Amino acid sequence: MNTFSSAPQSGLSVKNLSVKFATGGVTHTAVHSLSFSLTSGEIVALVGESGSGKTVTARALLGLLGSNAQTSADQLSLNGQSLLANTEQQWRKIRGAEIGFILQDALVALDPLRSVGAEINEALTAHKWGTKNTRNEHVLQLLTQAGIPLAKERIHLRADQLSGGLRQRALIANALAMNPPFLIADEPTTALDPSVQVQILELLKQLRTAGHGILIISHDLGFVSRLADRVIVMHHGHMVEEGRTADLLCAPQHSYTRRLLDAEPGRRPPRPAVPINPTTLPLLEAHNLSFSVKQKNGTRKYIVQDISLSLFPGRTLAVIGESGSGKTSTARMIMGFQKPETGFIDFLGEPWSRSEKTGITEASRRSRRPRLAAIYQDPLSSFDPRWTVQTILDDALSVIHVPKTERLSRSLALLDLVRLPSTLLGKNPLHLSGGQRQRIAIARALAVEPSVILCDEPVSALDVSVQAQILDLLGTLQKRLHLSYLFISHDLNVVRNIADDLIVMQAGRIIERGSAQDILLHPRHPFTQQLVAAAQFIGDATGEHFS
Amino acid sequence: MSATNSLPLSLKPSPRLWLPGSQHIGLTLAFLYLTILILAAIAPHFLTHGNPYGIAPREAFTAPCWQHPLGTDQSGRDMWTRLIFGARSSLVIGIGSILLALCVALSLAIPGAFGGPFAEQCVKWVFEILFSFPTVVLALLLTALFSSGTFPLIVAVGIGAAPGYGRMLFGQFLTIRHAGFIEAARSLGHSPAQILTRHLIPNAFRPLLIAGAMGIGQTIIWASSLSFLGLGAPPPAAEWGTMLAMGRDYIAEAWWITFFPGVAIVLTMLATTTLGRFLKNRFETTTS
C-alpha cells in the first residue's frame, strides 16, 4: 500500500559503549560496554525493563545526552565514520538526516502547540532542504506515505486533533522527513491501543522492506518478537543476551531473559474455566447502565450504553476495552461516583445506585463502602502526599473501627500479606518503587476487609516482571480471602491468568461476554478476534499472519 | 507503561551540579539575616546602644564613619540604630498584613473551591473586581478613616494583597479537591467532614505556609511603598519606608539615608523568598 524510497546501504556500529552520569559528585554508569551493529534493511530490538540503559543507549547514538553524561566507546561509527569526536554542529547534520528518531507518544513527542505539518516542515528546514513550496509538497507526500489519508486536510491539525494511530504515523513521517537510512524508535507503540499497535507494526515492517535499518527500543518482548530480526536484552546497563529473535525466544541462554519471558503475561495459560454455581447470588449487579455527555452541537453522545454485568463471589470479572470504550465510566458508576442515567446497581443484594431520584444517598452507601475497595493505575495519586505507609493503613483501618491499639499489628499483618517488609511502614510512598506502591494500595484495599475489589488498570504502569508479581499476588489473595475482582484493563494478556469471566467493550457497548477461556480461545466478534490476535504471543515469531 | 516519557531521575541533565552548595550558602545567609532581624525586633538594645528618637541637629547628615557606621539622618539620628528599631514595625507590618491577606484569601477561596459551582463563579467575579481596584486608593481611604499608622497600613496591604493570594489558593484548593486521594478516601467510606479535616485542610495548609513565607517580603515592600507616599506610621517612628521617603530629598548630599533602608527592605524580601523556596522545595520533594 505505502511505498518508501529505498534507503542507502550503510551500517551503524557500536563497540564497548559505556555511558556514565555524574550527579552531585556521584558517578553512575548507565550503560556498560555495549556492542552491537545495525545494517540497512534490518530491525534490531533493544529490550529491557526500566533502568536497563536502553533509552540512554538510544540517545547516545544521537549525541543527545546531557552535558553531565560521559560517553566512551571503542567504536561508535556510522558508515565507517566515527561519531565519537563529533561536535554539536556535526551531530546536527546527522540527526534527522542520517538517523531519524521516533519517540513513544506523539501527543507529547510532537510540539502540542503546532500543527504536524509545521513540525515535519521544520525537520526539512533544519537541514535547509528545498524551498518553501517544495517543502510543503514534500510534507504532504511524507504524510501520505506514512499512511495518513486526506493528508491535505490533516497537515494543519495538531497531534491532539488526530487519532492515536494517525498521530503516531505523523511522528514517523517526521522522522522520515530527510529519508534517513537509520531509524531509532523508542517504544514506538507503547501508549497505543492494541489494534493500532498492529498497524504501526506493519508500517515499521514496510520501512524495513524499503531498506531502512531500524533500532527498536522496547520493554515488550512480545511486541518485539513480531518485528525484530535480532534482539538484544539489557539489564542494569549490561547486555545480557543477543541473538536472532527466534533463537532467543525459543532457547533463551541467560536467566534474566528467561525470567523476562516467564513474566510475559500473555505467555501464561488462561485460568481454567469454573462454571458459576447457579445457586449463588451475585455480589454486585449492574443493569442497563447508560451515561452520556452533551456535545458541542447539542446532541448527546453515549459514553456507556446498556451495560449489564454481574460479579459472583470469589470470581474475577474482567472488563476489556480500548481507550474511549467506556470502561472507566462504567467503573466510576459502579464505585458510586457517577450516577447512571438509566439502569441500576445493586451491591450485596441491596440497592447501591439508581438512575432515578430515590433515597439512595452517599450517606446510605457509606456504611457499605468498605465492602467495595478499589486499586488504581496510579497508586501514588491515591495517597495523601503527606502520609506515610503507616498513616495510610491506619486511616483505612479506622474506617472499620479497628481499635487504635490493634492497628499497628494489623498494619504489619497487611504488609506481610502483600509481601512487603515491615520496614516500609515509616516511609512515604513517594520514595517507594512502582510495584511497592501498588502493593501498599492493595494492602489499603484489604485493610477494610472488602468482598469486592475494583482493579482499574492496576498493572499498566509497571514493568513486565513487576506486573507478573502483582498479578500473582492478586491471584493468591483471591484464593486466600475469597475475594471478588472487577478487573478493568485494556490489555487482554494481563487478565489472561486472572479472569474467570470476560466482558469486551467497544464504543460504550458490550460486544462480547462469556467465560474467559471461551473468549480467549474462540473469540466471536471480529473486534475481539483482532484483540486476541494482537495479544498473541511469540510462538510465531515472524507474526506474518496479520492481514 | 513501563517505559516512562522522561528519563529516569538520575539521568536528567543536571545543570545545578554545583548549586546545592550555593543554595546552602544562600539559605544559611537568609536564616542568619532573619535571625538578626527577629533579634532586632525583639531586643533592639542588644544590637545598638543608641536612641532611635534622640535628635542631634548638629550631627545631621554625617556620612558613614566609625561612630555612625551607616551615617546619620537629617535630624542627626544614627541610621544603624533607626534601622534596627525599624525591624520591629517592618516585621509586624509584614507578618500582620500577610496573615490578614491569607485570612481574607481563605474566606474567599474556601467557599469558592468547595462551595459548589455557583459559589465558584461568584468568587471568580469577586477576584476580578478586587483586582481592578487599586490598593493605593484603599490605603489612602483607610488612612483617612483611621488616621495613618501601623494598623491601617496592615489593613490596606492585607486587603490589597488578598486577591492575589486568594486566586492562588483557590486554584490550589481546586487541585486538591480533584486529587485522587480525595476520591480514594471517599471510596474507603470516609464522610465529607472527615475528608475535610483529614485531607483538604491539612493539604491546603502547605501552599498557605509557602505563600505566607514568600509573601512577608512582598507585603513589606508594599507597605513601605505606602509609607513612602506618606501613609506610614507617624514620626518619629523608625519605619524603613518612611525613612527612605524622608531621605530622598537629600540623596544628592546624603545618599546613605535613602540607600540603607532600601537595602534592608531588599534583604528582607530576598531572605523571606529564600525561606519560602526552601519550604516549597522541601514540601515538593515529599509531594511529587
Add this chain to the structure above:
Amino acid sequence: MPTRHTATYTRNAYSLSALLVALCLPLAACHKNKHKQGATLPVSGGTLIYATDREPVCLDPHVQGDMPQVFVAQQYLDSLVSMDKSGGIHPWLASSWDISPDGLTYTFHLRSDVTFTDGTPFTADAVKANLDHMANPATQSSTAGGYIRQYHSTDVIDAHTAVVHLSRPYAAFLEVLAQGFLGIESPKALARPRDMNCQAPVGSGPFRIVRWDRQNKILLERNPAYHWAPPYALHNGPAYLNRIEWRFIPEPSARFAALQAAEVDAIDSLPPEAQTPAQHNADLWLLMADRPGNPTNGTLNIRRAPFNDVRLREAFLRSADIDGALGSVFFHHYRRAGGPLTSTTPFYSPDFEHAADYAPQTANVLLDQAGWSTKDTDGIRTKNGQRLTVHIPLRSSLSNSERTLWEQVQATARETGFDVLLENADDTSVNTREGKWDYDVRIGYWNTNTADVLRIVFSSEFLDAAGISGHHQNESGFSNPYFDKIINDALLTTDPEQRRALYYQAQKIVSAAFLQITTFPQTTRLAVSKRAHDIRLEPALNVTTLYDAWVEQ
C-alpha cells in the same frame, strides 16, 4: 583566522566610538560657552523654562486662591494698582484714584489704552465684573473674595471711571488690590463657566496662556501689544521672552537637578539642601525674598486643654528648638521668624522676634507652676493622671523639610515632658479636623502684603467666619475684644503713623498671648541659570515676574 579577525573588528569599533566622542565633546563645549559669553543688554526672543514645585488647581486666581496660582497669574494678569518695595501704592491699570473721607467709596480713573489679549478693551465695566466675580460665592473664591468682604458694589460712571462702594472702611483695600490674587481679567472671559475660565483665563498681562498640560507644564506666549507695564518694571512695551514654559517638578532634588542639567532655566522653591551647592555653582545665580504676611507657623488651639492655659503655651513655645532644626535640615539657609509678622510686611516691628525663644529651663518652671509637675515612666509630664499630649495633624502635602522640623520640635518638646503626636493624614482629613477644632497645633502660613493679616488670623471676626463647615481663619481661637478694637481701628485710618502704632499694639498683644510657634518666613527662593537675566520679584507679594526677563540666545 577567526580570533584575529574579531580583534581587529573590536579595535575598529573602539576607535569609531572614540571618534564619535571626540566629535561630540567640542560640540558640547561650544554649546556651553555660548551661554557664558553674551551681551548684557536685553535681547528679545527665546523661551524661558521655569520650574516650580506646586501646580495650581485653577489658573484664575480669583477661584480658591493659593500661592501657585498667583505665581503664574502674575505673568498674564495685571492689577488695578501696584505696590513698591516700601509699601507705597502706585498706579497700574488705574491711573489715579480718590478715596472718600469716610473711607467707603473709592473712585478709580482707568487707563484708556489697555486691551485684554482677547481683544476686549479694559473699561470700568471690567473693574465691576472682576470685583463682582471675586465676591460672587459661585466663584468659590477663598482668598480674593475673603480679602474684599467689605466690598459692596461698583458703579460704572463712564468707560474709564469706576466707583467702588465698601460696606465698612477698609484701609488695606488698595494694598490687597495690588496683589496678583485680585488680578483683572477680561469680562468677556469671566462670563464663561467657572471651570472653563480656570483652564485659560484672559488678562491684559505681558503673556497669555497657550496651553495647560496638567501635571506637566503651562505654555505661555508673549502679548505683543503690551505697553502698560507697572512702575516697578525695568522697561515698557512687550516682554522680551517669546515663550515661557512653566513646568511642574514637585520633587525638590529633581527640580534642582534639572536646573543643574540645564533642562530648565530657573526654579523656585530652591530646597534648603541645594542652596549651598547652588551658591557654589558658577552657572547659577540666586534670587530670594521673604514674602510678607504671617510667617510659617504652628498655631496653638487655645480652645481646649492643654493650650487653654497661657503658661503651657509659653512652655511649649520655649521647649521647641526651632533654631536647631533651621541649622540642620535647613542648612542655616532659613532665618528664624520670631514675631507674628514677617519682616517684609508693612508696619512690621522687630521687637517681638525674641518673645518666645528656646528656653527649656523657663518651660520647666512654667509647667511646674501650672501643675504639670509629675512625670511618668516615659518622661512625659502628667497632671491628675492625664498625660501632657499635643496633637499635631500633618497634611500629606507638607514638605519633607518641614516634616523634619516638626519631628525635631517633637523631640525637643519631649525633653521638657510634652508628648507630641504628629499625625499624618491627607489634606482633606486635616482640613476637616481643623474645621472641628480637633487639633492642638495647626501648621500654616498667610501670605499677604498687609499687616491686616493679624485681623484675619487672630481677631474674633474670623472665629466662625465660614460658619457651615466650621471654617475659621482664626486657628488659635483667640478672642480678645481689645485686640479686635485695635485691629479694626487700624482699618479706619489711612494715616501711616496711626496705623503703625495700632499694628504695634496688635503685634504686642498677640506675642504676649503665645499663640504661635513661628518658624521661618515664607520665602520666594529662586535659583536661575546665568543664561537668564532680569528675572524679578514683584514687590506686593514678592512673586516672580518674568516681564523683564530675557535669555541669552
Add this chain to the structure above:
Amino acid sequence: MILLPNTSFIILKKFILRVGGACLVLFAATTLTFITLQLAPGDPVTAILGGSANPTPETIKEIRTEYGLDKRLIVQYALHIWHVLSGHLGSSFSQHMPVKDVLWQQAPPTLKLMLSSLLLAWGFAILSVTLSAKKPLFDSAFSSLETFFAGLPQFWIGIILLWLFAYQLGLLPPAGTHGFSSLILPSLSLAIPLGGFLAQVMRESFKTTLDQPFVLTARARGLSDTAVRFRHVLRHALLPGVSLSTWAIGALVGNAVAVEFIFSRQGLGRQLFLAVSMHDMPLVTGIILFISVIYVIASFLADTLYVIIDPRIQEARA
C-alpha cells in the same frame, strides 16, 4: 454545516457573558469607590476650597448645591451612577475640569509608561530565561538575578536610578514628561521588578517544557539547542507570563503612583493619589473606572493571546 448556527450562538453567548461580567466589574468598582469615599471622613467642601482659605458662608453653600453635596446619600449615589452610565463622568472639583478631559490628558503618559515597562520587562524575561534556563552556571546566576530584581521595591530602584543616571552621570533628565528620554528611567523602575517576576514564572514552566519529549524530537531533527528554545519551548513558557502581565496591568496605576511622584511625571497614578487626598469623588471614580476598563481589556487581550499561543484552550472552552 448544521454546526455553524450553534457555534455562533455559543460564541455570542460567551461574548454576552464576557461583556456582562465586565459591566459587573465596572459597576462594582464604581459602587466600591462611592462607599469608601463616603466612609472617609472629611468634608469635600474643604477639599474644593483648598486648605489655607478664607471663604464666605455663601461660597460654601453654593459649592454644596453645585456638587449635590446637600442631597440625601441615596440621591447622591444615584447621581453618581447616572454620571457613570451616561458616560460624561461629571466634573472634577479638585481640577476644575471635566473628568473626561483629565483622563484624556493624564492617561497617555501612564499608558506609555505601562507599555514601555511591559516591553522592557518582557524583553528581559524572555532573554534571561531562554538563554539561561537549564544551562550550567547561567541558570542559577540568572535565576538569582531574577529573584534579586523581583525583590527590588519600585520606588527605591527609581530613586537609585535617578541618583545614578540623572544626578551623578547626567545622562537622562531627572524629571518631567518630555519625550523618550524622560520615559527611560521611570519605565526601568517599573520594568526591573516586573521583569524579575515574569522571568521567575516563565523559568519554571520553561524548565518543565525543556523536559518534554517533543524537545527531544525537535533536537533529533537536527535543530540547534537555541532554535529549539526559541521556536518551541518559549511559546510554552509564555502562558504564565501572560497571566502575570494581566495582573501587572491591573496593578500598574497603583504602582505608577510612586514612580510618577519620584520622576515628577504626568500621569494617572499621581492624579489618583491627589484626587483621593482631595476626596474628589468624580475624579476618583473616573480614574478607577478607567483602570477597570484597562484591566478588563487586558484580560480580554490575555484570553485572546492564550488562544493564539495555545489553540487547545479554545477547543477546551468551546
